[in-house]
Amino acid sequence: MRRNTVAMITAVTAMLTVAPAWAENLIRIGSPYQTTTLDPIRSSAAGNIETFGQLYSRLLRRDADGKMQPGLAEEWTISDDGLELVFTLRDAKFSNGTPIIADDVAFSLTRAIKDEKSAYSATLAAIDSVTAVDSHTVRVTLKHKFAPILENLEVFNAGIVSKADVQARGEQAFVDKPVTSGPYEVREWRPNDRLILEPNPHYWREGYPKNDGAEFIEISNANTRVSMMMSGELEAMREVPWSQLAEMQSRDNVTVALEPSTMIYMTLLNERRPPFDNVKVRQAAAYALNVPAIAKAMTEGHAQPANTTLPSALNYHDKDFPGLPYDPALAQTLLKEGGYDGKELTVLIAPTTDSDKLATLLQAQWSAIGLKTKIEKVDRSVWWERVPAGDYDLAPSWWYNETSDPDLAVRWALCGSCGTYSFQTYYENAEVDQLTEQAVRELDPAKRAALYAQIQRISTDEVAQIPLYYPPYANAYARDLRGLTLSPSLQWSLEEAVLSR
């Protein structure tokens, strides 16, 4: 009897602790971000962006150094006035074996620009029309000169989809196994859990992808992600918590990479109503903050303090600009001069990673100069209603840019006449607006740099937003995984990755 019990316990223990052999080598990537759609034009949310890149090729491809390389287009010409681009397509096939022709390209791009469900058509807004000249030639005409056109044609929403399939299946084309043009196709999508990709057998790049496929697993809890990574249940993970970075780095089976991002943490100020309609009170709020100390406390020293209103990974970011220094005495003077009446101001935050911590830090420093605030945490969708409605005073948050060209970032965050009201702060400076249009039409890089530097100086001095810090992406990789990186615009180099097991 006793011996049987012991034998049974041993058997059960063995069954529980011995892992079964893994048949296939899928690269498992753990991320807090969800896949919510497989249609490249329907979302600009992180998570979706990451997988769009794996499923849909664009006309151009960005290499590991960020340079533009031929993609589905083998070559292209640009007219002298810069208004007409002609792309010549290579012989490529969709995942279902049908050829990718100019008609598909025209259909996909026009859809991204014109479809009412297109979540983010701003990248391609300068395009007047896209037409198929013949089966292998596409003509793109622009409304005006547009310096970042090639870069923007590489953005995720310019991914090429199959016209025939989308027209035949409609919405369903992006729910069940979409026809893809990129390195992978969908084996299985389990919403809210994981997306499993397998190599697209017809992918145009010879010899790629170099692996059996990947699994994007959604894990909202950071501690769970870390546990999984450290116990070998993941090959890669997004968003290593800063506090556990050193601990993870010290493991034999894991490396942590800090990869440049186009993210910026900042604070929005409601410039439609007092007190922040007054530039002096805005400056007071900025001078009150010890930005380097905040950057250090928030990320354990892994982020660079922000010196301008634009993310540091963007082209033409002005590294030499000193920014507004920490000067509480000056802040107090400015606060008085600005006529702040001692009213308690609302700091509006959404429950995202670290938002509590950041708001608490800011509140303490503002209260030190006499700026009274109360923190209000609301649901993310409520945040996105109250900020555009102007129902807040301060809103610490973050944003990032899909391209390394600064045009979109400026239009999003600093331009008052571009439809976004300077990220809903209603910051408006006619000179900045004019410089925005001038810079995007300027094709000479040196001159563009000067124009963007000017935009950054003006908007930082006038405190369009309070820039705080530039965090890198902190990703962890298994040591037996080679060649996987994440680009600043959230694209994985998945097709290059090799799992050595």
Add this chain to the structure above:
Amino acid sequence: MTFLAFLARRLAGTIPVLIGISLAAFLLVHLAPGDPARLLMGDRASEEAVAALRDQMGLNNDLATQYLNYMGHLLRADLGQSLRFQRPVLTLIGQFLPATLFLIGYVMVISVPLTVILAVTAARNRDRWPDQFIRLGAIIGMTFPVFWLALMMSRYFGVELGWLPVSGFGEGFTGHLRHLFLPAISISAWLVPLLLRSLRATLIHEMEADYVVAGRSKGLPEGLNFRRHVLMNSLIPTLNLLGVMLAYLIGGAVVVEVVYAVPGIGTLMINAVLGRDFQVIQGVTVVYALLTVLITLCVDLLSALIDPRIKP
């Protein structure tokens, strides 16, 4: 009363409950602030695109119409369409339900025998050291935050010792057993104390009952007396208790599923809450409620079968 009559009455009684559940679930979603369409399309989507989507989702109809629509769909076992995923909610739930059911069964298999053993030990040694010890342990166990315990166990047994997986559901029956072991233990550690305290009280209450005392005075051996009288008569209260505790178990499982990334409906629900996928929150809540109703029904029927006052 015959068993069949009991069954019929019990089944009829669930109909108003089901209607109530549908109404409650429907109203729940209409408390919501914020615009689901905005969330669906991402932060930088244009106003026009968001407005178009609102229209398409029928968010502009009046409340009564929306409820009638909802009821009609429910009757056809249609829990609606996930706003975020453009898939039927039922499909999503079907995909996540097995892990939760397995976990609940697993917890029961671990915690029911454990509870009975501990409660019997405590009751038979009433006020002596094993009883004091077990009661103290139960009080401490009850006051532990579940997620904290779960987190600690995952780090220690999963990461440091590497004995068990810390996430997922696994493949095949043994895979499920392996992957859900830590989650099941985490829930049991918190559930057993709750069950234990009630069962111990019931047992002690029964031990003082007249017929047991009579049995004892007639010289019936203590062990036999306990098994024949005390345990048998404690069965129905225990079964009822189990029904109540299942509701707690299901709630506790939500948190533990999140900590261990178990693809169960608890994880689905939290993701839906964070992503404001109203139809899914609603659907999962309804499924949880139906699950509870079903379990309670089973417990009642089982009790009725055992209860000598109801003839089979």
Add this chain to the structure above:
Amino acid sequence: MTTSDVTTQATKARVSTALAAFLSRNGSFEVLAGLLILTALLVLAFAAAHVVPADPSAIDFEALMAPPSVAHPFGTDHLGRDVFSRTVFALRIDLWMGVAGVAAPLVIGTALGLVAGYFGGWADAILSRIVDVTVAFPFFVLVIAIVGIMGPGLTNYFIALALVGWVSYARLVRAQTAVLRDKDYVQAARVLGYSTPVILFRHVMPATLPVVLVYATTDIVMIVLAGASLGFLGLGVQPPTPEWGAMIAEGQPYVVNAWWICLFPGLAAIVMGFGFVLLSDGLSRMIRQ
């Protein structure tokens, strides 16, 4: 010996007999221990400002995540705030959260239970249906759904508790009232012509209170723990309010390299829970005799 001495002695004697009687009852030890813990916590909560070494919201960039030391007996958190001070200040919120969280369900549930149990018939039938519907939703699931949909924060949590928690009280009170209404003294009151509200609130309700209070003491523990779980899921109180659940949730990312941020508020929650459970255990044993 003066008369006052005699009275004092008599009082003393009476007190000591009462005490002896109390102590001889089963469960008295638990009640005393529970009360002792809770009184100590209550005193600590009121004296918080005088007891703690630092302002609970004071941020110190120089001492982020400092381990426990003489200056910071419980260490500092990720913002350099003193964990000891925060844990003590959180007592106020958590005691209040427990008591306030129980208050609304207790009042609503007791009132409904009284009415249903006393009048029976339609009132009872309707209440039973509502109870059946509410218990069909697992407590924590419904709380998550309500808080998740209405948005995070303490107020919404209380609303959720009031909507869900009253059921247990209503059931307890209803069952007892149904028995009590046929008792002699209640029937006597009826014969004497007392109005129904007077009978309900002066004669029936007091008799149901002990059981309700016993349940309430365990309920408080559940409410604080469920609140902590909500904090963990990101649906708890607004920052920078010191609250144990929120503190544990905030400290959760640092649990490996700065365990003290989570541990001490967790222990505090356990101590408070322990106090309430002991009290409830003891009371229920005393009632049963």
